[in-house]
Amino acid sequence: MNTFYKLFLKRCLDIVGSFMLLLILSPLLVGVSMILLFLNRGKVFFLQPRPGKNEKIFTIIKFRTMTDDVDEYGNLLPDEKRITKLGSFLRKTSIDELPQLINVLKGDMSLVGPRPLLVEYLPLYNEKQKMRHLVKPGLTGYAQINGRNNTTWPERFENDLYYVYNISLFLDLKIIFKTMLMLFFHNEGLNNTIEKFKGNNNINQ
Numbered sequence: 001m002n003t004f005y006k007l008f009l010k011r012c013l014d015i016v017g018s019f020m021l022l023l024i025l026s027p028l029l030v031g032v033s034m035i036l037l038f039l040n041r042g043k044v045f046f047l048q049p050r051p052g053k054n055e056k057i058f059t060i061i062k063f064r065t066m067t068d069d070v071d072e073y074g075n076l077l078p079d080e081k082r083i084t085k086l087g088s089f090l091r092k093t094s095i096d097e098l099p100q101l102i103n104v105l106k107g108d109m110s111l112v113g114p115r116p117l118l119v120e121y122l123p124l125y126n127e128k129q130k131m132r133h134l135v136k137p138g139l140t141g142y143a144q145i146n147g148r149n150n151t152t153w154p155e156r157f158e159n160d161l162y163y164v165y166n167i168s169l170f171l172d173l174k175i176i177f178k179t180m181l182m183l184f185f186h187n188e189g190l191n192n193t194i195e196k197f198k199g200n201n202n203i204n205q
Helices: 002-024 024-039 085-092 100-106 121-122 129-134 153-165 171-185
Strands: 045-051 055-065 110-112 138-140
Touching: 002 024, 002 100, 002 171, 024 055, 024 085, 024 138, 055 100, 100 138, 110 129, 110 171, 129 153, 138 171
Parallel strands: 110 138
Antiparallel strands: 045 055
16 A cells, blocks of 8 residues: 555645645635745845755746845855845744645655755765655655654654654654644744754764
């Protein structure tokens, strides 16, 4: 059953689920887009390359939550100085992640899977950590329902690998259900900034 789910049914659920969610959430998505269009001078989305299944690079889509403000030398200001009030709200509620439903519909991502991290991290992973790329990245994942941004990098990687080894319909439904509970009733950790991964030799990881 799990093999059939991984090879066929999971993708079917991704297509149906992402299409239905885009349809249901379209008023919200359009409304947020219009507000950002006005506040961000036409810049609605944040596009960035991310590694997907088998480390294939794709472009992730998010609502833009930060400005492009720079210092006197032309360098981007720290994230905490560039995030807008609306952006902070979008992050806290995870609304900024909703455009990734387009990535799911396209097949770049799945509704559930390890979150897609930065391309610059690829050379820093050990062989075990690289296994997180054996499956498609997800809109939400096992790490997100187990501490999310409040956990350490080793803990997040262990949670990602647990999912890779144990993919099933029941686990995906459990993750989706717990993600919904977190969004509506328990926002702790959803808006915390994650320290960049610096490799496995960094004692703070």
